[in-house]
Amino acid sequence: MMLGFIYQFLHSSFLWFWMKWFLRQVTGKCELQRICHGYQPGAARTSRIENSLKSSKNKVLQDAVxxxxxxxxxxxxxxxxxxxxxxxxxxxxxxxxxxxxVQISGYNALFLSVEEQRKEVFDSDNEAHEKMLLKLWDLLMPSVELESRITKQWGNIGFQGDDPKTDFRGMGMLGLVNLVFFSEKYTATARHVLSHANHPSLGYSYAIVGINLTEMAYSLLRSGALKPHFYNTVAGKPHIDHFHQLYCYLAYEFDKFWVEEKPASIMEFNIYREKFHDKVKGFLLEPEVSLVLKIESKNCPDD
Structure with missing residues (x-):
């Protein structure tokens, strides 16, 4: 079996080498040229260029990724x-x-930016961190005043305890920034999603689920699964706001998914979280994938 595998590998490598040589002789163009001229801008082109560079035996080409x-x-x-x-x-x-x-290097740089924000620990003594947390409350609960900084009221927007800082341990400031970005960019939509999260029978912990979706987005970014999405939606270098926009898509789409699936209880969250995760990964296998939230800022979707 092992000998068969080795033979198949050598056979396919040998054939591929001569196929590339033959195509170069016939077309007068190397593989990179054929990709650049044969595919449209976006994931169709950039992913193939990236794979060609990675598989090259030339160190200059290998280092380019x-x-x-x-x-x-x-x-x-x-x-x-x-x-x-x-x-x-x-x-x-x-x-x-x-x-x-530019797209390939931009994706690598984006991961470093996201990772830096994830590693930043929420600090109650940091005025900017505290302001951002209070801003989240004001955006989601504009007509309700917090009784104090540490209060059970935080449960109304889906935090586990009296002090939300403990819920940011896994994703750091990245979790909070995503929650605030969604609430500020799509205020009415975020409140609409929160109303679903507070439903008496179909409810879920809005903030905790949001942080969980941040972890999902982060893991997809780290694995490289989000490359097709960013290559299709950002012509140049992606910035961290593009990542926050992806989170908005996940937050909105997960809420729709949850309501449509009608889980028996929040105890089934992990099951439906994985089903949603698989659904997103399936989308990312599509050549033209574009996980963009198609709702105008500040507007709320219809029920």
Whole structure:
């Protein structure tokens, strides 16, 4: 069995090498050129460029998948030199490859930004952190005044205890920033979702579920599963607000999913969380995937 596997690997590698050589002779273009000219901008092109670079035996091409944003231009030049591509003969290649590398390097940089925010611990002595937490309350409960900073009232927006800071341990400030971003960008929609979360029979812990969805978004980003989404929706370098926007999509879509599924109780949360997670991962396998919340800011969706 092992010998069969080795034979199949060597056979397929050998055939692929000669197939690429044959295509280069026939078309006069290397694999990178064929991808840049044969596919539309977005995941269709950038993912293939990334895979081609990763599988290359040329170190210049291999290193390109980890290029820093400020080194993209020189990286493109080095690749063209290695592959003996003349800009005068193929000017579009340089433009297309640069865009792909900007997206690839941008995704790597986005993860570092998200990771930095995740590692930032909520600090009650940090005035900015406290203001953000109180802002979340004001956005979601504008007509109700907090009795005190530590109070059971936090349960009304889905925190577990009297002091929400304990719920941010897993996702750090990233969890809070996502909750505030959704509530500020789509205020009426967030309140609408909160009303579902407070339903007497179908309710769930709004803030805790929100932090859980932040963990979902983070794990998808870390694994690289979100690359097709960002490659399709952001033509250049994605910024952290693009990640927060993805969270808004997850928060809204999970609420719809939960209400439609009608779980027997909150005790089944993990089951439906995984079902929703699988649904999202399925979307991310689609070539044209774009997980964008299609609701105008400040407007509430119809029931």
């Amino acid at each position: 980890n290029v820093q944003e400020d080194a993209v231009e020189s990286c493109v030049t080095h690749i063209m030199k290695e592959k003996q591509i003349k800009e005068q003969k193929d000017p579009k290649f340089k433009v297309n490859l640069r865009q792909c590398l």
